[in-house]
Amino acid sequence: MPLSTARRSGLVEQVIDQLRHAVAGQEWRIGERIPKETVLVEKFGVGRNTVREAVRALAHAGILEVRQGDGTYVRATSEVSGALRRLCGEELREVLEVRRALEVEAARLAASRRTPADVAEMRGLLARRDERDSAGDVEAFARIDTEFHLAVVRCARNNTLIELYRGLLEAVTASVAHTRHVPVDVCDHGVLLDHIAAGDPDLAARTAGEFLDRIIDGLGSADSA
Structure with missing residues (x-):
């Protein structure tokens, strides 16, 4: 169906949404x-530049792959699986190290600045995450x-x-899905949230850092196994 909008x-x-839906639905x-x-x-009733921008965006997300002189191919069914295909080895370790730097300070500040509504939202997210984990839905769990x-x-x-x-x-998201095999206690998230809710910056920061340290150390063990 042709698309229509002034912007x-x-x-x-x-067009991005239509292409993503076609890939997810296994049209391609x-x-x-x-x-x-x-x-x-x-098919979409739009200009060439619009299609090119949409394809470029999905190629950047890892869903499509543009092969010069050959065409555009489906590489993954979602952004998460696309990122997983690109993320490995030292790159994964680097992402985890950057996550640690940002998340430790975020936890420290969050313990001082959170509101009751923030805490309620995060408890709800953890409950939803645990449901998806129990159901074996890796992609939803990671998201x-x-x-x-x-x-x-x-x-x-x-x-x-x-x-x-x-x-x-x-x-x-890709790093979360990629490291689910690493033996860490997922309850650490609940402990982290408890420290944030209690307004304890030091314990919140320590918990966030130690959790990611265990993932990074576990990654090293898995690589050498």
């Missing part, structure tokens, strides 16, 4: 080439776990810190 940015977002399977640009232009960490960062009430962390969300 080009809106058109690009609509992983490894398959999607229709040519001219076909997509006619909600990332939402929890972002909620902690938002409690810091530091816009620069929040924007820095938002820029890492795809990599954070």
Whole structure:
């Protein structure tokens, strides 16, 4: 169905959504080439530049892969699986180290600046995360776990810190999914939240740091196994 809106940015977002939905629905399977640009232009009723921007965005997200002179292929079914395909080895370790730097300070500030509404939101996220974990839904587990960490960062009430962390969300989600095999206690999240709720900056920061330290150390053990 042709798309219609006066704003080009809106058109690009609509085409991105349509393409993402087609991939998720397996209209085009992983490894398959999607229709040519001219076909997509006619399918969506938009200009070539709009289609190109949408394809470029999904290629950046790891869902599509543009092969010069050959076409565009489906690489993954979602941003999470796309990021997982790119994230490995030393890059994963670097992401975890950056997460530690940001999340430790975020936890420290959050313990001083959280509100009762913040705490309630985070408890709800942990409950949803645990449900998805019990159901074996790795992608939903990773996504909600990332939402929890972002909620902690938002409690810091530091816009620069929040924007820095938002820029890492795809990599954070991928790192959560990628390290579920590492033997750590997921209850640490509840302990972290308890320290934040109690207004204890030092214990909140320590808990956040020790949790990520165990993941990083466990990653090293897994690599050498």
